[in-house]
Amino acid sequence: MKELRINRIVRQTRTEGFGNRYCIWVQGCSIRCKGCANREMWDETGGEIYSVASLIEDMEQQGGQIEGITVLGGEPFEQSGGLLELVKCCKEKGYTVILFTGFFYEQLLKQPEKREILSYTDLLIDGPYMEDKRDFTRPWVGSSNQKYIFLSERYSEKDLKEIKNKLEIRISKEGGVWVNGMGNINK
Template structure:
């Protein structure tokens, strides 16, 4: 039975790809991009291991609509066997859905550049199961910062070096308009949604999406002034 180091799964996600999506975040990443907002996913913690079948069962239990599945991390490609098994399962589930018109796309984020991912047979096989990937390390200085930045904002990407790469006809239909585009208008840029989870360790607040540089510190400052203490946060060393 193949297991996946899993950081989090959430539905609905509306900030990481088009439509209403299921989000899956893997646990474990050695890239350690400066300015990463998800430092809590860096450690490859064996205690976060779950069977791929469990994740697929969660997907199958979701209500409609599900327009796509977004897989991020952590670094998904650092678990190639588990990622491949997950993608095979998602594609089988998708093929079994009784849908006449609305297709479900698969989007995977990676901090590796696309040329590296497409170089070896194992990762090429994984790419063949994706409809689109967003690749490249997060570069903090290439994230347009500040509420009044004149640099515009990036759709579904954290920094301007990252590439949106459609890999299938469905991927080209849904992601082709933003593939290779460096900037988009302010109104269509990164957005953030909030998820509150109750767990054994107490209440945790997750911010899902891709904020601009400085947005999280701005949010923390405003919460502090309102008397809401954020405690430990994943975007600080």
């Protein structure tokens, strides 16, 4: 069974895609966009190692309350072996798959393993974050160059019309604060 290096998991969230989602932030990113909000995820030696089997088991323990999985980071496609196994298992179990990447769709299509990952993906959000093109008017993206690429019949552009950006704040029992989601919090 393959593994993924992960920075963090949110088991149920409504801020990282359609419906209630199991959300994984992978660890490691060589793209390193200027102005990135997740710089702590750049180091490929950080985070923790999880087997794909343990992730699928954890998803199944959510009691049927999740629609699908969202994987972002870091850079998910830099862990192609584990990512492929994860998305394939998710689709076999009926979950939808949303992936974020700093690579362009056209780049991914040129590599067989990455192209196979796309065959199990419902929505790909591609392109690097560009600080000079910062834009929070569309859900889940941070800059205007990033694109939604609908790769299955499950979701379409019309589904985005009712979606607004949201922030979710979680406080752990130990007092740690986590924020996820997207929005302009500087206003």
